[in-house]
Amino acid sequence: MTFAKMLYCATVLIFGCTMLSSACEIGLSNYKGKFINNNRLLEKILKLETMLNTTLKKREEMLNQMLESPCKGHLRIEDVSHEKLTSQSSHNALYPSGNAVDGDLTTMFMTNFDKKPYWWVDLGSSFSVHHVEIWNRKDNVGRRLRKLDILVGPTLSEMKLCTYYKGHANNGEYLILNCSKPTNGRYVKLAIGVQEWFNLMEVKVFAYSKTCLADE
């Protein structure tokens, strides 16, 4: 019941009792008499009251802990992919997979003309992934980026769809792709659903900070 509803009910009760004071007094005295003479019921009521107070106190402590945490009650989101282990569907010595997480927007990774090219990063441990940011190639082949699945999972063979980007992307386009809901996993894989060269300047995976999750 909402506070507004509780307030409404209390108002109606008080108004009703004011109008029918004698009836209320009789009712309340009957009610009191039955319970006061029954010690077992009183004990049960006191126990329930104690349990309720304990629960409320615990909830209050949890809330205070959250507010006192470095996140001030909010879960922080941070880049968890910088300079982590990476790989791609086919290797190109000039454009290695690690160029996607080197923090340099002038270096890129690129696969061969693979049937369904992909790139992935190992975050090192499991995170709750919130979104992925990508920087597309700046020259005239930006349209290559399309039909992109972003997958997250505990292993490369157990992945769930975080989100899908239909495309086509523009040259040099910067995209923020939110997961449909926070997705847990150690690996994040970007896969194109058609035969294509797959190339991006940079990829950043953003996930909930573990510190803040622990505080919660």
Ligand SMILES: [Ca+2]
């Ligand atoms: Ca780069």
